[in-house]
Amino acid sequence: MGWIEAKWTRRRYGLLMVLPCVAVLASLMIVPLIYELALSFHEWVWGSGLGWMFNWGLSYVKVLTDPRFSTSLYNTLIIGGSSLALEFAIGFALAFLLNREIRGRSVLVAAFTSPMMLIPVMVAHLWRIMYFQGSGPIDPIVKSVLGYSILWLQDPWASKFANVFANTWEWAPFTMLILLAGFTAIPVTLYEAARVDGASSWQMFTRITLPMARPLIVLALLIRAMEEIKLFDVIYLITTGGPGTETETVTLYIFRQAFQFLDMGKAAASSFILLIIVTVIATVSIRYMYRP
Amino acid sequence: MSKKSEENNISRRKYLQIAGGTVAGLVVGGALGYVAKPEVTVPPTTVTSTVTETVTGTVTAPPTTVAMDTGQIAVEAAKKFAGTHIGYVVESGFDEGCCKAFAEEWNKLTGMNVEIIAQPTFGVREKVITEGMAKTGAVDLVNTFPIWYPDFIAGKYIVPLNQYIDKYQPDMSDVIFKDYFTASTWQPGVTWALPIDGDVFMLYYRKDIFEHPDERKAFKEQYGYDLAPPETWQQYTQIAKFLTRKPGEKLMGQPVAAQFGGQIEFRSKGGVFWWFFNRIGAYGGRYFNKTANNIDPAINSPACIQALKDMIECTPYGIPEAAAVAYAETIGGMEAGSGAMNIFWPMFGPHCQYAPGSKVVDKIGYALMPGVKQQDGSILHRAIMAAGKVINLTSDSRNPEAAYLFAQWITSPAVHQRCVMWATPTALGALNPVRRREFDPAPWAQEYNTTSDPYNVRAGNPTPWPGAVDYVKADEVNLKVGLPDILVPGWAEFQESIDTELSNAVTGKKTAENALNDCHDQWVKFIDKYGKANIMQWYLPEMYEPGYLKW
Numbered sequence: 001m002g003w004i005e006a007k008w009t010r011r012r013y014g015l016l017m018v019l020p021c022v023a024v025l026a027s028l029m030i031v032p033l034i035y036e037l038a039l040s041f042h043e044w045v046w047g048s049g050l051g052w053m054f055n056w057g058l059s060y061v062k063v064l065t066d067p068r069f070s071t072s073l074y075n076t077l078i079i080g081g082s083s084l085a086l087e088f089a090i091g092f093a094l095a096f097l098l099n100r101e102i103r104g105r106s107v108l109v110a111a112f113t114s115p116m117m118l119i120p121v122m123v124a125h126l127w128r129i130m131y132f133q134g135s136g137p138i139d140p141i142v143k144s145v146l147g148y149s150i151l152w153l154q155d156p157w158a159s160k161f162a163n164v165f166a167n168t169w170e171w172a173p174f175t176m177l178i179l180l181a182g183f184t185a186i187p188v189t190l191y192e193a194a195r196v197d198g199a200s201s202w203q204m205f206t207r208i209t210l211p212m213a214r215p216l217i218v219l220a221l222l223i224r225a226m227e228e229i230k231l232f233d234v235i236y237l238i239t240t241g242g243p244g245t246e247t248e249t250v251t252l253y254i255f256r257q258a259f260q261f262l263d264m265g266k267a268a269a270s271s272f273i274l275l276i277i278v279t280v281i282a283t284v285s286i287r288y289m290y291r292p
Numbered sequence: 293m294s295k296k297s298e299e300n301n302i303s304r305r306k307y308l309q310i311a312g313g314t315v316a317g318l319v320v321g322g323a324l325g326y327v328a329k330p331e332v333t334v335p336p337t338t339v340t341s342t343v344t345e346t347v348t349g350t351v352t353a354p355p356t357t358v359a360m361d362t363g364q365i366a367v368e369a370a371k372k373f374a375g376t377h378i379g380y381v382v383e384s385g386f387d388e389g390c391c392k393a394f395a396e397e398w399n400k401l402t403g404m405n406v407e408i409i410a411q412p413t414f415g416v417r418e419k420v421i422t423e424g425m426a427k428t429g430a431v432d433l434v435n436t437f438p439i440w441y442p443d444f445i446a447g448k449y450i451v452p453l454n455q456y457i458d459k460y461q462p463d464m465s466d467v468i469f470k471d472y473f474t475a476s477t478w479q480p481g482v483t484w485a486l487p488i489d490g491d492v493f494m495l496y497y498r499k500d501i502f503e504h505p506d507e508r509k510a511f512k513e514q515y516g517y518d519l520a521p522p523e524t525w526q527q528y529t530q531i532a533k534f535l536t537r538k539p540g541e542k543l544m545g546q547p548v549a550a551q552f553g554g555q556i557e558f559r560s561k562g563g564v565f566w567w568f569f570n571r572i573g574a575y576g577g578r579y580f581n582k583t584a585n586n587i588d589p590a591i592n593s594p595a596c597i598q599a600l601k602d603m604i605e606c607t608p609y610g611i612p613e614a615a616a617v618a619y620a621e622t623i624g625g626m627e628a629g630s631g632a633m634n635i636f637w638p639m640f641g642p643h644c645q646y647a648p649g650s651k652v653v654d655k656i657g658y659a660l661m662p663g664v665k666q667q668d669g670s671i672l673h674r675a676i677m678a679a680g681k682v683i684n685l686t687s688d689s690r691n692p693e694a695a696y697l698f699a700q701w702i703t704s705p706a707v708h709q710r711c712v713m714w715a716t717p718t719a720l721g722a723l724n725p726v727r728r729r730e731f732d733p734a735p736w737a738q739e740y741n742t743t744s745d746p747y748n749v750r751a752g753n754p755t756p757w758p759g760a761v762d763y764v765k766a767d768e769v770n771l772k773v774g775l776p777d778i779l780v781p782g783w784a785e786f787q788e789s790i791d792t793e794l795s796n797a798v799t800g801k802k803t804a805e806n807a808l809n810d811c812h813d814q815w816v817k818f819i820d821k822y823g824k825a826n827i828m829q830w831y832l833p834e835m836y837e838p839g840y841l842k843w
Contacts (some may be wrong), residue, residue, distance in 0.1 A: 012307075019314060046421050047443035048781075048822075125620075132621060133612035134550060134630065153560070153616035154799050242561025243615070244796040259418050260784045262443070 039268040046262035059269035069270060071245050072253040079160050079167075079235070079249060080228030086168040087224055091175025092217075098176070099183040109180070113173040120170065124237035127166035128153070131238070156246040159239045163247055167234050171227070175220045182216030183209065218289040222282060229278055250274055362463045363704025366697040367401050369460065373694035374403030380698070381419055381434040384410035386639060386722035387489075387681070390714045391435070394702055406698055413679075414784075417443070420686060424449040427688045432695035435488060435681045441475050442781035442830050445484070450684040452482045456696040462486065463705055466728040469841040472776060473682050473726070478830065485682030486703040488711075490726035492770045493570050493675045496626070496634045496644070497521050499657040501535065504544045510534075521659035523671055525571060525602050528555070528633070528662045532609035535632040553610035556631030560618035561795035565787055566678040566777075568794050570635060571599040573674025573775035573836070574664040580780075582833050587824060589815035591790060592808035600797055600804040607798055615798045627652055635661070637678065639722035641763040642715035646753065654758060658766035661773065674838070677774040681723070705729065709747075713739055716751040724767065728843070731768040733761040772843060780830050782822040789814040 040059055042052040063069050094112055098105060115123070130136040131152035143149050152162040186209065194204050210217075232251040235241065241248035241256075248256075254274070258267035382391045388410040395406040409431065411419045417440050423431045424447070436444065444450045464470060464486075471477040473487035501507055502519055511519040511534055522528040532554030537543045543552055558567050572578070577595035581588050590596070607614050611621070611630055626634045627644055629651040634640065644656045663673035683699045685692055701707055711723045712730050725731055739747045740760035757763075778786060790811050797807035819827050834840050 016310060016314075019311065020318065023315070023318065045782075046425065047447040047449070128620075132616070134621070134625065139612070149612070151613055151616070154613055156799075156801065240560065240562035240618075242792070242795045243799040244561070244792055244801055246801075256788065260414065260788060261782070262421065262784070 036268045036271060039264060040272050042265050044264045046264060048262075055265070057269075059265040060273070062266055063270045063273060068245060068248070069250075069253060072248050072250045075160065075245075075247060076229060076231075076249040076251075079163055079247065080225070080231060082161065082164045083167045083171070083228050083231070084221065084224055086164065087172040087175045088221060090168065090172040091220070092179055094172070094176040095179035095183055098180055109177075112176060115170045116173045118170065120233040121237060123166060123170045124234045127162070127169070127234075128238045131162050153239060154243055156243060159243060159247050163231075163235050163238055166238060167228075167231060170234075171224065175224060178216055178220040178223075179213065182213035185216075186212045215289050218285055222285040222289075225281060225285070226278060229274070361704055361706050362461065363701045363707045365460060366462075366701040366704065367398075370398075370402040370404060370694060370697040370701070373691065373697070376404050376691050376694045378404060378406045378432045378691060378695045378698060379409050379430050380406055380695075381409045381411055381416055381431050383413050383416060383435060383681075383722070386413075387435055389716065390711055390723055391702075393714070393716075394707065394711060395698075398698055398701060402697075404694060404698070417784075420444065420449050421447065424686060424688055429688050429690040431686050432689035432691060433699055434684050434686060436485070436684050437679045437777070438473060438475070438485075438682060439679075439777050439779045439783050441478075441484065441779065442783070442826075444684065445475070446781065448687050450484060451687045451689075451692070452484055453486065453685060453696060453699075454481075454483055456693060456700075457483055460697070460700055462700045462703065467726060468728060468771065468843055469774075472835070472841055473680065477832065477835065485684045486699050487681075487726045488683045488703050488708070489679075489681035489723045490677075490767075490771055491637055491680040491724060492677045492767065492774050493566070493635050493661060494638055494640070494766055494770050495521060495659040495661050496636065496640060497657045497659060498632050498652065498655055500655045501544060501632050502657065506545055507535070507543075521657065522633075522662045524665055525574065525599075525606075525662045526665075529602065529606040529609070532606055532633060536609040550630065551612050553614065553625070553631040555606060555610050555633045555635075556614075556617060556622055556625045557606075557610070557635050558617055558619065558622045559607055559610075559615045559798050561791055562618060563791070564794045564798065565791040566676055567635065568600060568603060568790070569678070569775065569777070570661065570674075570676040571603055572596050573676070574662070574672050575599040576664075576672075578833065578836055579778045579786075580827075580831050580833070582828060582831055587819060587828050587831060589812045589819070591815060592805070592812040597804050597808055600794070600808060604798060604804060637722065638724040638763075638767050641759075641767075642757070645757045645759070646715045646750070646755070653755070656759065658759065658763045660766065660769045663773075672838070673773045674775045675770040675773055677771070677776050679777065709735060710749050713747055713749045715749060715757075716753065725764065725771075731764055733764060736760045736764050773838065774841065776835055776841070780822070781826050782818055785818050785821075786815055789818070 039052070041054060041057050043055045043059070044050075044052045098109060098112075102108075118126075130138050133139045133149060133151065138152070139149050150158050152158045190208050190212070191204055194208060199207070230251055231249060232255065235247050235249060235252060236255075239247045241252045250270070251274075254267050254270050257263050257270060380391065380395065382388055388408060392408045395408055398404065398406055409419070416434060416436065420431060420434050420436070421443070434450075436450075467473065467487050468490060470487070471480075473485065475484040476482060502521070508519045511531075514534065515530055517527075519531065519534075522531050535543075535552070535554035537548050537552040539550055540547050542548070558564060572595065575595040575598055577593055577599055578590045581590040581593075610617065611625055617625070622634060622636065623640065623643065625631050626640075627647055627650045641656070641658060644650055644652050645654070661673055661675035663671040666672050683703060685695055685699065689695050702711065705727065708723075708727065709730055712725045713736065714723065735747065737760070739745070739749065740757040743754035743756055745752055745754070780786065793802070793807040793811040793814075796802040797804050802810070
């Protein structure tokens with residue numbers, strides 16, 4: 001081993017050790033990506049008996065000119081954006097309230113995070129039963145407050161928010177946990193010093209809490225934004241993308257192309273378009289996260 | 293560069309040697325692993341012993357011992373395949389319980405290992421295609437819908453059964469609509485499947501409500517005819533409207549706590565197309581117009597538009613949010629006693645009777661689908677043969693003969709008779725009669741008029757089902773006016789399109805005309821996509837005419 005110890009530094013030895021792992025991960029991530037990119041430039045329908053047919057990227061044109069795709073982008077923006085905003089507002093409020101020494105804090109944290117532990121299929125079924133006017137508990141409550149019923153599963157806009165509320169109920173605790181971790185990491189001495197200097201609560205919140213927690217706030221928003229874009233199970237089970245296409249998101253659109261219509265070329269093209277959108281969002285967010 | 297840093301740097305040659313050696317090692321190891329993987333042994337296909345038992349008679353007594361028939365022949369022939377594993381894909385929640393029970397019975401009889409792989413309804417198709425493309429051999433048999441034939445045959449995911457049928461001679465003498473189910477309609481002489489489930493929509497209604505003197509009197513006063521299962525779709529709407537009650541209003545003399553629906557049909561996106569197809573046949577509507585050289589969607593014909601308008605008119609006469617009723621609400625709602633009429637598959641009959649917590653035990657009647665009065669005064673009834681199932685052998689099955697023998701057994705007369713009568717509380721059967729003898733009321737009366745479960749299909753549940761004979765008779769009359777499901781290549785896109793537009797129409801976003809016109813335009817594009825010649829090859833207009841399918 002003498003010549004190795006002579007020739008190798010610890011860093012290069014470590015690189016060599018992780019090389020097989022990197023190779024495996026690269027093959028699991030890079031190879032499928034390249035495969036799908038190639039597929040997006042071909043026509044291929046499973047079950048047609050025909051193989052790949054190069055189409056010069058016509059699949060991208062078909063997707064971008066498909067009114068159903070643009071509708072799905074719009075629905076993703078509304079449902080995903082609304083879910084993100086609500087999850088952040090509720091998660092932030094809960095994290096702020098729990099960021100103090102109170103009795104039963106750990107029990108409260110556990111209780112608030114319990115929806116996250118449920119499988120999405122169960123959450124979707126639970127909320128669909130609750131929304132259904134004939135049998136669910138939501139309609140009597142809404143009727144007593146508003147004086148009229150809301151057709152959660154039938155109305156175009158109500159059906160969007162039916163999915164938003166179900167999704168928010170499940171994932172707001174995730175935002176709460178991340179933000180709570182951020183808040184508890186802020187040194188207490190900063191607040192003490194600010195108090196000594198005569199800072200108000202609002203000033204401490206805006207000048208200490210928010211700036212110090214910014215990286216985690218951006219991280220929570222980024223993670224949840226990625227998940228909102230990928231949202232599928234709750235929507236599929238509550239409204240199946242309906243009524244009509246009112247709740248059909250991009251992921252559901254891609255699912256239909258790939259696994260119902262078996263049009264793999266179009267599914268690959270729409271997946272890549274989504275990848276570009278997601279990459280742009282992630283890049284902007286990460287730059288903002290690390291901005292001094 | 294300093295002496296120390298020179299010592300710390302590896303030479304390029306050494307680095308390349310080590311990296312290259314690592315990659316080469318991985319490649320060689322992977323190749324060795326692939327070559328050394330155990331082969332699946334394929335049992336010999338040559339028959340080395342001759343089956344000598346002969347069929348001695350028909351089943352006339354409770355089959356505690358199954359009489360020798362083609363099923364028993366399959367059992368004897370399959371014993372040489374003891375230990376063989378067969379993957380059998382079925383629909384989860386519907387076929388699963390029944391098929392699992394019979395697979396276990398087969399495994400005990402033969403020593404084989406038939407494993408049930410349950411998939412969601414439309415996931416069965418994707419499962420077969422993905423496994424077939426990957427050539428995993430994991431799936432040997434699959435319960436498929438005939439509407440998948442164009443995809444499966446073009447993609448070569450299934451194989452004809454002729455060689456095994458010639459060898460083992462299954463009894464298909466009384467299978468209904470045989471050429472349709474086996475795809476011989478499109479390829480005469482070729483049998484692609486053994487039929488296992490004769491699906492058709494039936495009309496279910498609450499006998500107790502229809503027979504209540506107060507309701508009958510009030511209905512007669514209002515509409516001038518007796519309250520009875522509707523003969524026409526117009527009567528269906530009238531009865532649904534009459535029997536819908538708001539909370540506090542009386543039904544059968546008692547106030548209802550929650551809104552009671554005159555009808556409780558499926559209307560949600562994700563299946564509503566079947567309930568629309570169920571209506572269009574009686575109105576004279578069709579999926580396509582086909583001439584010698586052209587095919588054009590006919591989904592926006594005046595007949596189809598009228599059918600949809602009537603369907604929309606009827607929708608509000610149901611439970612709240614009627615336009616969003618899906619499987620859970622239509623099944624659960626009827627069984628909770630929230631609806632007066634429903635239209636569903638035959639499995640709904642035993643489900644209402646035996647589902648745990650059902651509030652409509654002994655209260656459900658079974659009837660012929662409503663129709664449309666014709667110009668000559670007669671009423672044309674049609675009922676959609678929604679889905680329907682056949683058992684296919686996959687092209688990459690590693691044990692095709694063994695798999696075929698199980699298929700022959702489960703579809704054989706004596707065994708399949710028990711399959712279609714299957715109704716255990718936790719495994720409510722969804723395999724329905726597909727042979728003429730299975731509509732014979734005698735076995736149904738023998739089984740369900742007793743508390744003793746002589747056919748062993750109720751897990752010993754003593755509750756009789758007095759309506760069982762009426763149920764199977766209603767199944768028969770509806771099948772005799774059956775309208776086949778849409779059967780063309782790319783059916784999934786055609787179906788999704790009509791499903792979406794129907795959802796738009798039912799929820800009021802579009803008018804019936806606009807919805808079906810938009811659907812027509814989309815279908816025109818799909819015809820181009822999948823090939824006009826291809827669509828024309830599969831779409832046979834005569835198949836959708838009354839009386840074409842041979843009973």
